[in-house]
């Protein structure tokens with residue numbers, strides 16, 4: 001029987017590894033590309049969701065972490081560190097265990113969801129809550145790795161981008177060519193940079209370090225559309241933001257590390273980076289769970305929120321193929337699903353254990 005071998009082994013010819021490399025993996029990648037019935041009906045285009053919540057720790061970060069942890073082991077590291085709004089810390093903590101390394105994570109106090117924190121705790125990471133935001137955490141993590149014997153596994157490490165570019169490969173391999181548009185949330189901007197790198201590499205002959213010249217796989221690259229939360233939208237402002245704020249804590253970032261790469265992805269693809277309000281994010285979050293059957297965390301809905309916003313403005317063409325990456329699982333931050341649109345708590349209906357009462361409650365009996 002064949003089992004998916006994780007992104008490093010599946011795409012080894014296009015990654016900085018050789019047959020001798022000790023690969024650290026939890027079987028990440030190979031995630032479903034789900035046809036979005038309702039978004040397709042809305043836009044008149046074929047809309048697909050790349051459901052990254054199906055990765056081992058529940059987010060796309062695992063694609064980068066398998067490569068980063070593989071690089072850490074190759075470098076002889078004993079300890080890794082990262083700054084995180086939650087998902088990177090969950091992923092780093094899990095992959096560090098697989099690698100036999102110790103892991104420290106720096107997270108903004110009070111601004112990381114319980115699901116993500118519980119993962120870092122469960123995997124035995126040393127968790128340091130910082131009195132500051134993600135940008136402050138990343139600043140400290142970088143300085144720590146510069147001056148002390150710890151290996152940085154944030155996306156400023158190029159190995160992370162290498163691993164995450166496999167998301168683009170999988171989309172093309174499944175669709176048979178690149179989509180016309182690729183839409184995704186933008187926070188620290190590693191993922192938009194990684195997808196763009198992957199799409200570019202698949203659209204041209206590739207000089208593999210281990211397998212010679214590989215032919216182009218796709219005929220073109222997509223237009224990249226990135227969406228930030230309105231309260232944390234430095235790319236829209238054109239400069240870093242000092243006090244980023246949004247309910248989508250995963251993308252509560254004011255000074256994205258991959259600034260130049262994200263601008264290049266936007267401009268080279270003829271795309272855009274725009275923003276969506278928290279209300280638009282929560283509406284898209286609800287749309288995904290209640291209409292498409294796909295449960296994501298709020299930040300993950302920013303791409304869909306952007307697509308719906310652009311459609312309302314008449315800017316989404318019909319007859320195209322559009323892929324939207326939904327980046328993390330709904331169980332990461334489930335509280336939002338338990339609130340009504342007006343913010344009040346969802347109250348379950350209570351019934352006696354009696355079949356007629358249950359039938360009545362379901363409207364099946366008078």
Ligand code: F0G
Nearest residue numbers: 084085087088187188189190191327328
């Ligand atoms: N969606 C989710 C669920 C995320 O966790 C992140 C980033 C993003 C989108 C944005 O991706 O940073 O590559 O532009 N989370 C990081 C973390 C910052 O620490 O987990 P990006």
